[in-house]
Amino acid sequence: MDANVHLAQDPEADALLGRSPLAALTGMLLDQQVPMEWAFKGPATIAGRMGARDLDAHEIAAMDPEAFAALLSEKPAVHRYPGSMAKRIQQLCQYLVEHHGGDAEAVWREAGDGAALLKRLQDLPGFGRQKAQIFLALLGKQLGVRPTGWREAAGAYGEEGSFRSVADITGPESLAKVRAHKQEAKAAARAAAAAKGAGKQSSK
Template sequence: MVKKNLSLNNHIDKEKNSFELIREDILSYYNILSNEHSITKGTFLEESAKKFILENPNAFLFALIAEQSVKTEVAWSLPYNLKERLGHFDIYKFANYSEEEFEVFFKTKPALHRYPGTISKYILSACKILIEKYSGSANNIWKYPSTANEIIARLNEFKGISQKKAALGAMLLIRDFMLEVEDKNHVDIAFDVHIKRVFLRSGLVNKDDLNELINIGRILNPEYPGILTSPFWNIGRNWCRPTNPNCSECPIRRGCLKKINSFTK
């Protein structure tokens, strides 16, 4: 019994130490990565597309909707490419198109998205909500004194925006567009397959469960869990890959329990 208790205590101590090392390393990695992944400071967007996002709140919303199964640069360049294709970015004109007509602008080669039909429908729906509820401008979603909770709830009203995108949108508005909110602690980590893989393999969570992942994010950085999205996502994409993970160079290798077989997709 004594040996069993000692073994259990050693296991618990190992997991606690692992958690603290990951917390330290992921926050350090965030500081390195924050400018690189910033919409306003990073280099993943062409200057023309970046300028368009910065100057047009509706472009920000449409790019957020387009964050689905494509590279980040494809999603965040889509509004600018749509404007260039049509010669305007007037959502009142957009709203007058039928779904079939609007889809053509997305599907015409080169297609603006991997799923042009789905994304065109989501964006057309967003145009109508913006006109009906926000005077035609997404800026009114977050312009007035608002809490992070309110912004996330409003973003969730749009088709194609889920927990992941709403949390991501709030995080980007705060981090890259300097939006001031008092409750940054309510901006959770965005649930994503790359992030889920890292959490499972590192031992941060023991099962594939959204609520558990979100709760661990809150414990890792209670003041602002959402900032963990970028560093964990980048680790999942570049080191903790589905196959042949590069554990030796991973930024959280000191604390990772390397449960590689717990998640292989």
């Protein structure tokens, strides 16, 4: 894998994401409850603290959990919840070692079509349907992985010209558009919840 991405908005971190399938998966795993660019800078921070150029699933899976959690907790912390995310990253790496020989790229290299790839992504620890669809869209839009039916399997995240997720970030301008979309979606969800609550009150 050799792709030019701008997810972390940091040259060194983005270079790692573009060449390392495990780094890309780890960044996607970290992408919750923190800014997107913070999440995707995480893999490079982890690699640097481990004294390595790339991430290695075998090495991370075998690390002492407390030591790995401490590594993520060093300031600046890799995530808002470094302890819980350290556990999830190790679970992901252990799964990759057990099911794919530690080769993260095998998750999509050996998938027959988009639907099969979506299922393989959903099987990964920490990847629900939405996260799996977003990563599938990222694979297709930016990482050159386009099995038959990938856009359909990715759902709305696979739509061409959309600005829904990290899959659509190619620079600062698109990052701002994706962030605006997320804020609009959150506002709409809050409004819907408020309307639903008001409806319950009026029916009493």
